Amino acid sequence: xxxxxxxxxxxxxxxxxxxxxxxxxxxxxxxxxxxxxxxxxxxxxxxxxxxxxxxxxxxxxxxxxxxxxxxxxxxxxxxxxxxxxxxxxxxxxxxxxxxxxxxxxxxxxxxxxxxxxxxxxxxxxxxxxxxxxxxxxxxxxxxxxxxxxxxxxxxxxxxxxxxxxxxxxxxxxxxxxxxxxxxxxxxxxxxxxxxxxxxxxxxxxxxxxxxxxxxxxxxxxxxxxxxxxxxxxxxxxxxxxxxxxxxxxxxxxxxxxxxxxxx
Numbered sequence: 001x002x003x004x005x006x007x008x009x010x011x012x013x014x015x016x017x018x019x020x021x022x023x024x025x026x027x028x029x030x031x032x033x034x035x036x037x038x039x040x041x042x043x044x045x046x047x048x049x050x051x052x053x054x055x056x057x058x059x060x061x062x063x064x065x066x067x068x069x070x071x072x073x074x075x076x077x078x079x080x081x082x083x084x085x086x087x088x089x090x091x092x093x094x095x096x097x098x099x100x101x102x103x104x105x106x107x108x109x110x111x112x113x114x115x116x117x118x119x120x121x122x123x124x125x126x127x128x129x130x131x132x133x134x135x136x137x138x139x140x141x142x143x144x145x146x147x148x149x150x151x152x153x154x155x156x157x158x159x160x161x162x163x164x165x166x167x168x169x170x171x172x173x174x175x176x177x178x179x180x181x182x183x184x185x186x187x188x189x190x191x192x193x194x195x196x197x198x199x200x201x202x203x204x205x206x207x208x209x210x211x212x213x214x215x216x217x218x219x220x221x222x223x224x225x226x227x228x229x230x231x232x233x234x235x236x237x238x239x240x241x242x243x244x245x246x247x248x249x250x251x252x253x254x255x256x257x258x259x260x261x262x263x
Contacts, residue, residue: 066251
């Protein structure tokens with residue numbers, strides 16, 4: 001990747017970069033090194049819009065009532081039976097962290113909308129480690145359509161001439177995440193839970209291979225149900241501090257451990 005003075009660095013301390021957060025901290029050497037872009041400054045600059053408005057993600061399964069806490073605790077005990085406490089904790093932690101990362105990006109950063117475009121630079125996170133470009137940043141005072149027309153530029157040429165690459169540091173790509181899940185899967189005795197984990201592993205690899213957002217969505221649905229309705233039930237604790245519970249309380253019904261079918 002070309003390095004140039006003034007590029008934007010997004011540094012994200014994420015354990016799982018395949019589900020990395022989008023654009024949290026931005027540093028720019030154009031004006032003042034190592035500073036955050038404030039809300040006021042955001043009016044001067046804008047990120048290159050890489051969403052695909054007309055693209056519609058795969059519809060999620062029809063919402064159905066999820067199991068209550070008692071049922072979850074019973075099923076959790078069955079799913080984690082004969083696992084060591086250390087291995088069970090590692091699995092629960094990985095699933096919780098993965099679900100939280102995707103969830104926050106879905107709610108705040110248009111995660112699925114961006115990945116609906118197979119050419120979106122965010123897909124680089126699935127395939128690369130180290131410094132990874134995930135978008136473009138340019139002066140908001142510039143009228144992109146007008147400049148492209150006046151100078152007869154393609155979108156790529158405009159970004160190369162007027163934009164600066166948005167870069168994040170990626171510790172792990174999709175294959176790394178798949179291998180983390182495999183390590184956890186190998187400690188699981190319950191066949192249904194092993195099946196659920198294998199399904200996520202397969203979807204992670206298919207997403208990286210095909211750049212098809214439906215595989216990311218399917219992966220998320222299983223991780224979501226596995227987190228909130230199997231391994232880390234917390235709707236009665238953390239949930240009480242969340243005004244809009246529509247996301248965390250949603251149940252997709254896709255876990256083999258409950259005798260359900262994967263999508």
